[in-house]
Amino acid sequence: MIPAEHNQEYYKALLEKRSEYEGVFYVGVKTTGVFCRPTCPARKPKYENCEFYETAQQALLASYRPCQRCRPLSHPNHVSDIVRQLVDVVEKNPEKRWKQQDFKNLSVDESTARRQFKKRFGMTFVEYARARRMGLALKNIRGGQTIIDTQLSTGYESSSGFRDAFSRIMGAAPTLLADNKILKASWIDTKLGPMIAIGDEDAIYLLEFVDRRGLEREVERLRIRTKSAIIPGTTGPIESIESELSQYFNGKLTEFKTSLCLLGSPFQKSVWEQLMRIPPGETRSYSDIAISLGKPSAFRAAAQANGANQLAIVIPCHRVINSNGDLGGYGGGLARKSWLLHHEKQSPSN
Structure with missing residues (x-):
């Protein structure tokens, strides 16, 4: 997370949608669970609900997901079609562990994806997908939430869907923990x-x-x-x-x-x-x-x-x-x- 002495400066830049801060910081919004670019057009959160990060990876590991309004990882003016496509695919199934065959199924060259993500975000695509996956696992750890609270806040409509996701990430289904x-x-x-x-x-x-x-x-x-x-x-x-x-x-x-x-x-x-x-x-x-x-x-x-x-x-x-x-x-x-x-x-x- 960014040092606290910069928070007021970055919050002011967020309120004013100052484009010169693009790439300097990302803001995580506690109330919505998303992270945004400085110029996001969405309604601005209160200062106490903001957390500021130097990189997208830090925001992902802090459990925030990319904002659908400003699309911090897939803005058309900044990234390629491949990057936008892969970011969207990850959001549809953020717990997925990516394998070589998955890239072939999307007709995407794995080395190209790695290179383009590294150039734009300072991390490879696999590192991005892992950060998103780990962010989900760390979300309830960070907040100390109960299993049911986590299920609701993560957006799973069924308990079975949540158990499957939890198992893929942390290795044990919640219903089996007592044993x-x-x-x-x-x-x-x-x-x-x-x-x-x-x-x-x-x-x-x-x-x-x-x-x-x-x-x-x-x-x-x-x-x-x-x-x-x-x-x-x-x-x-x-x-x-x-x-x-x-x-x-x-x-x-x-x-x-x-x-x-x-x-x-x-x-x-x-x-x-x-x-x-x-x-x-x-x-x-x-x-x-x-x-x-x-x-x-x-x-x-x-x-x-x-x-x-x-x-x-x-x-x-x-x-x-x-x-x-x-x-x-x-x-x-x-x-x-x-x-x-x-x-x-x-x-x-x-």
């Missing part, structure tokens, strides 16, 4: 964007930024591995990690105490334990991690274990960099990794 182990998922707002926390009454299992690449697969692996259903809600550990994250981002905490459940191989767990021993404000290389484990040649395996971490920030994989000093990779994005390292070096708690 399974249940993990609860909650939306946590942070200075670096929203995160999703998943846990039970004993520990946190997953903590990731909602726009992390591959998040959907992570959630699916977690659900299968724990044989659990994942539903909106909160638990003691989730409330604890939310409080600790607030203190962390305010520079008042460097060591997390919330209970964690580490799901991984013995080697992966040993790598994660080494990560948690890296002092805040310091960094290590993958080679350093391998050496600390007594396996100096296992630096590639250490890098893979680092990337498999499902507990962002708490297990500080952002403190691992390349041997040459470059930042290396980070699931949450290199901009966040750089911010976190700088934040920890500047924190008064160090």
Whole structure:
């Protein structure tokens, strides 16, 4: 989400339909669940009902759908026929997981769709479709809504239609939840964007930024591995990690105490334990991690274990960099990794 200091400026631009702000921001309207371009002709919402985003992907992951009036992702003056066609198809079935055959059925070249979406929106078509799908799954998590409330607000006329959609997205039908182990998922707002926390009454299992690449697969692996259903809600550990994250981002905490459940191989767990021993404000290389484990040649395996971490920030994989000093990779994005390292070096708690 855009920093709060810009909100008044962008709201004024929205009221005045100022075209020079096209592409600078998108606005999500809480009361309608849609997101719009700055020049949308629809009746303007109240300020308190607006949320502003830098990219369409952020708005999609925040559960907003494209406005049918201003069509922020398919305006004729801005995009090609292919993009407009695909955006419309996604809206007809936003839970769909796209496969190669689906493009052939529409007589659309997959690489062309990828290239045109990337050029116009900064994300591929598959990334757009995933963001729309995940936005639906995160919608009730974000608001803490009950299953029936979610069914109504999502626009499903029948409970069976909603159950099917819920199952495709989160992996378990609501009517079956009582028969399974249940993990609860909650939306946590942070200075670096929203995160999703998943846990039970004993520990946190997953903590990731909602726009992390591959998040959907992570959630699916977690659900299968724990044989659990994942539903909106909160638990003691989730409330604890939310409080600790607030203190962390305010520079008042460097060591997390919330209970964690580490799901991984013995080697992966040993790598994660080494990560948690890296002092805040310091960094290590993958080679350093391998050496600390007594396996100096296992630096590639250490890098893979680092990337498999499902507990962002708490297990500080952002403190691992390349041997040459470059930042290396980070699931949450290199901009966040750089911010976190700088934040920890500047924190008064160090």
